Amino acid sequence: MKNDLHFLFQKLTHGVYVIGVSCNGENNAFTASWVMQVSFTPLLLALSIHPDHSSYKMLIDGGVFSVNVLPKERLDLAEHFGLPVNTDKLAGLAWHQGKTTVPVLDDAIAFFECKFSHECEAGDHRLVIGRVVSGAVRDPQALPMNYRDTGAMDGSSSLFPEDFI
Amino acid sequence: MKNDLHFLFQKLTHGVYVIGVSCNGENNAFTASWVMQVSFTPLLLALSIHPDHSSYKMLIDGGVFSVNVLPKERLDLAEHFGLPVNTDKLAGLAWHQGKTTVPVLDDAIAFFECKFSHECEAGDHRLVIGRVVSGAVRDPQALPMNYRDTGAMDGSSSLFPEDFI
Numbered sequence: 425m426k427n428d429l430h431f432l433f434q435k436l437t438h439g440v441y442v443i444g445v446s447c448n449g450e451n452n453a454f455t456a457s458w459v460m461q462v463s464f465t466p467l468l469l470a471l472s473i474h475p476d477h478s479s480y481k482m483l484i485d486g487g488v489f490s491v492n493v494l495p496k497e498r499l500d501l502a503e504h505f506g507l508p509v510n511t512d513k514l515a516g517l518a519w520h521q522g523k524t525t526v527p528v529l530d531d532a533i534a535f536f537e538c539k540f541s542h543e544c545e546a547g548d549h550r551l552v553i554g555r556v557v558s559g560a561v562r563d564p565q566a567l568p569m570n571y572r573d574t575g576a577m578d579g580s581s582s583l584f585p586e587d588f589i
Numbered sequence: 590m591k592n593d594l595h596f597l598f599q600k601l602t603h604g605v606y607v608i609g610v611s612c613n614g615e616n617n618a619f620t621a622s623w624v625m626q627v628s629f630t631p632l633l634l635a636l637s638i639h640p641d642h643s644s645y646k647m648l649i650d651g652g653v654f655s656v657n658v659l660p661k662e663r664l665d666l667a668e669h670f671g672l673p674v675n676t677d678k679l680a681g682l683a684w685h686q687g688k689t690t691v692p693v694l695d696d697a698i699a700f701f702e703c704k705f706s707h708e709c710e711a712g713d714h715r716l717v718i719g720r721v722v723s724g725a726v727r728d729p730q731a732l733p734m735n736y737r738d739t740g741a742m743d744g745s746s747s748l749f750p751e752d753f754i
Contacts, residue, residue: 435699437604462637463712464748472627534600544709547628
């Protein structure tokens with residue numbers, strides 16, 4: 425059943441993003457796919473994040489985050505920022521600080537800078553709502569990465585429960 | 590700037606779904622693209638919905654909703670269920686009632702049945718969190734529709750504000 429549930433949930437459509445966080449002069453970034461727009465006025469994005477994730481605390485304390493849209497061929501970046509390591513994952517990569525101080529990847533197709541608005545419970549995750557205060561398309565022709573196309577890269581199939589209940 | 594924001598937000602990746610609701614023997618369904626998984630245990634989906642939408646009240650009162658994944662070539666279904674009309678949009682189409690009584694479309698690639706868990710504020714929308722209690726893949730080979738590929742079908746470009754603030 426576990427495999428069936430993984431296969432079923434792959435029929436939902438998610439992108440692949442690198443989320444940048446910044447707090448007290450420290451920066452970090454991590455790969456996420458549970459991101460979507462949730463409001464037009466104000467412009468809000470929702471991000472579902474595991475509260476044990478070290479970047480969750482940085483996001484809440486810093487009050488800002490970036491959403492960097494990965495191009496479909498850059499699986500290497502998705503994999504790099506998905507590693508569960510405590511080293512500075514931005515080291516050696518091309519990035520700059522956005523208006524809100526969050527890291528923006530130079531290789532992103534597009535980026536959004538968000539100010540933390542509020543959060544709500546979401547089972548084993550937290551749903552963080554951010555107001556989009558800045559952003560731009562950097563490569564108008566490039567195609568965004570689709571989470572479905574990353575296959576078993578993130579090992580998420582093992583995270584599904586055995587059954588619905 | 591308005592066109593620029595529409596173009597920017599199209600770099601986010603969303604699917605296209607028909608959301609079914611059911612309350613006191615009445616059924617309805619509508620097209621939505623702001624849907625994503627937000628938790629593994631329990632299995633939760635989030636749906637952003639406008640609170641003035643007539644189906645929002647039905648969803649909350651009925652306490653259940655379905656998420657039907659549209660195949661990429663069925664723009665006709667996305668358009669049909671996106672119409673802002675008060676008629677029964679399910680009439681004449683192939684559907685059945687799921688375990689939780691919600692409408693499940695026979696032409697969906699896959700479907701999820703959810704029980705309302707809780708909701709939270711999301712600007713001009715409400716973020717509804719549902720626990721997935723049932724679901725199945727109906728067409729394993731078919732490709733899901735990507736919201737980006739529906740172009741200007743839903744007229745959403747006019748809903749973006751002039752600028753970020």
